[in-house]
Ligand SMILES: Nc1nc2c(ncn2[C@@H]2O[C@H](COP(=O)(O)OP(=O)(O)O)[C@@H](O)[C@H]2O)c(=O)[nH]1
């Protein structure tokens with residue numbers, strides 16, 4: 176089926192040891208309507224994912240690969256992908272995990288919502304209709320707490336600001352100073368959501384069912400949890416001085432003298 180956004184979408188797939196998933200994922204993405212192009216960002220995966228990505232790219236002009244020399248983190252992989260997309264004419268730049276936690280079949284709905292006017296669309300587990308399948312209770316709790324804290328401390332209104340299934344309108348990535356984003360790992364996602372909201376971009380969420388991977392292993396480590404906490408504190412303290420002082424001076428100015 177022809178879509179208004181046909182030919183304008185790039186999907187960035189960061190990979191580290193995703194050999195069991197990559198071929199099937201790319202073929203499902205390429206079978207979607209709208210000729211969605213795929214960019215694999217591989218960090219020299221020891222399992223040979225990079226070589227597989229090269230093969231896929233060699234047989235399909237809609238698939239490309241960026242090779243980086245080692246495991247440099249999820250956030251910087253996204254940034255490298257964004258730079259690639261912005262250097263070309265893609266209007267919608269998307270991200271997803273390589274492990275089928277994000278169902279490729281949900282992607283057109285994300286792009287449709289962006290095409291209808293949202294600047295960032297998140298495939299969300301925590302809006303009505305969204306769901307998580309197969310995660311252990313501990314992992315669910317961490318994700319829930321991270322989102323609650325992001326709401327309480329940073330005022331983020333998106334219900335699932337740690338989700339990596341996203342569609343950005345090109346203007347978002349042109350506007351936000353990507354080089355100044357501090358987080359290089361998983362908390363990049365929360366930082367981007369925060370910056371998008373702070374810049375006044377409209378964020379939409381599409382319910383998805385997130386399914387825990389059945390192939391390969393998760394790369395998230397405890398360190399990422401500490402980093403996420405640091406990201407919360409860092410963004411909060413960065414916002415504080417102006418919020419507080421600007422409000423304080425405005426209230427003072429408005430106060431009747433005498
Ligand atoms: N290029 C790159 N990809 C990564 C890195 N860390 C994780 N990924 C990929 O990012 C996606 C999410 O990681 P995953 O391990 O599934 O995290 P989880 O779903 O939160 O457990 C997967 O496609 C991983 O292969 C990294 O350092 N570099």
Ligand SMILES: [Mg+2]
Pocket residue numbers: 272274276388393
């Ligand atoms: Mg995963």
